[in-house]
Structure formats: structure tokens, C-alpha cells
Amino acid sequence: PETDVRPVQITDSHLRKIKKNMPESIENREKRFIKEYGLSSDLSYQITRSINLGLFEQIVKETGVSPTLVAATLENTVVSLHRDQIPTEKLRDDHFHGLFHFLSQNEISSEAIPEVLTYLANNPESDTETAVEASGLGMASSDEVEKIIKKLVTDRKAFILKQGERSIGALMGDAMKELRGKADGKTVNELLRKEIQILLNS
Structure with missing residues (x-):
């Protein structure tokens, strides 16, 4: 020490x-x-x-x-x-x-x-x-997103009627491709489910 x-x-x-x-x-x-x-x-x-x-x-x-x-x-x-x-x-x-x-x-x-x-x-x-x-990646307005979703559901009507709720996966991919990141996935998913239910219940 x-x-x-x-x-x-x-x-x-x-x-x-x-x-x-x-x-x-x-x-x-x-x-x-x-x-x-x-x-x-x-x-x-x-x-x-x-x-x-x-x-x-x-x-x-x-x-x-x-x-x-x-x-x-x-x-x-x-x-x-x-x-x-x-x-x-x-x-x-x-x-x-x-x-x-x-x-x-x-x-x-x-x-x-x-x-x-x-x-x-x-x-x-x-x-x-x-x-x-x-x-061109700014967020789309809610009206724009809804318009795109409604058109997609109308265009894929036969597929949706055949697949029912299982069609959500394929349509989700189509929607996100169409929107190119201009809307978040959660919003798109909710709108798609809503429009698909309207079609299936009509």
C-alpha cells in the first residue's frame, strides 16, 4: 500500500x-x-x-x-x-x-x-x-380516398360477391397500390370493410 x-x-x-x-x-x-x-x-x-x-x-x-x-x-x-x-x-x-x-x-x-x-x-x-x-405523395383527402375505394369495390363486385369478406386482402393490396402511400393502411382497411359490407348486405 x-x-x-x-x-x-x-x-x-x-x-x-x-x-x-x-x-x-x-x-x-x-x-x-x-x-x-x-x-x-x-x-x-x-x-x-x-x-x-x-x-x-x-x-x-x-x-x-x-x-x-x-x-x-x-x-x-x-x-x-x-x-x-x-x-x-x-x-x-x-x-x-x-x-x-x-x-x-x-x-x-x-x-x-x-x-x-x-x-x-x-x-x-x-x-x-x-x-x-x-x-406526388401528399396525403389524399378523405373524399378522394373514399372515391377510390368505392370505385375499386364497384369494379371488383363479382370477385367480392364470390369471395365475401375474404376479398379484403386482395382489395387492400389493390387499394394501397392505387393510393401510392397517400393514405394510411388503417383508414383504407376500415373504408374497404365498410364498402364491402354495404355491397354484401345490399
Whole structure:
């Protein structure tokens, strides 16, 4: 032992203080994200070890968008686009901030995310507003959506009468393709079910 230095007694209080000031371990952060943000264990594992960690926390805090959607976009959607030869390395943090701001304001739907990111990756000098306008991905009005759904149900009348409620799956795919991300899936599904029931009960 060092004879010129007085011994320091380590108390429980010291230990608690040291523990409090220690940086959060990845494992503890992973558990916290599952509890705090409602992420799946897989998504929490990914984002806590990702270079996008700081960006994820900023976006969730600033926009209030679903943490699962933010994490899945940063970790999965971008990877998927990269596999499709989209130059995702050109995407900047402000592109993502703009994207999720638009989502939080209900100016685009989550279904539009891949197309908006594709435009921004191919045109990195652009901003989200330009990308949404150029891609024609602004949210459709409720009247527009209803009009498209009614036309689809009318056009597929024979199929619906034959398949009954089972037709919802096929029609949902057709509707989302027609709307190209201009309406969220939940709204489209509800309208489709309503129109199908009207037809089946007529």
C-alpha cells in the first residue's frame, strides 16, 4: 500500500454515486428501450448498437412519431433500399428529421416512407417537402380516398360477391397500390370493410 497517502474508505454512498455516474451499458439501454419505447427485442438490439442511435432518440423526442416506426425505418427500410441499389449513403440526418416531421403532421403516411427516402437518396440536395411534392405523395383527402375505394369495390363486385369478406386482402393490396402511400393502411382497411359490407348486405 502507498504509505504517503491516507487510506480512503469506500462507503455505500460512494459506490452509489460511482454507479449513478457510470455510463449506461448497452444491455441496460436495450432493456430500457423495450420498456420505455415499446420496441421489440430485435429492434431494440439493433438500434442500441447502431450509428443511428442518437438520431433515433432525437427524432422520437422531437416528433412523437412511433418509436417502432422510427427505428424500423432507420435500421430496416434503409437497408432494404440499399439492397435495391438506392444510394442511401447520400441520405442526411435532416432528411430523416424532415420525413418524420411530415409524418407527425399527417402530411404523408408511413406507407410513403420508402418512396420519399428513395427520392431524397437520388436527389440529396432536395428537402422532404420537395420530395413529397415531386413524388406526388401528399396525403389524399378523405373524399378522394373514399372515391377510390368505392370505385375499386364497384369494379371488383363479382370477385367480392364470390369471395365475401375474404376479398379484403386482395382489395387492400389493390387499394394501397392505387393510393401510392397517400393514405394510411388503417383508414383504407376500415373504408374497404365498410364498402364491402354495404355491397354484401345490399
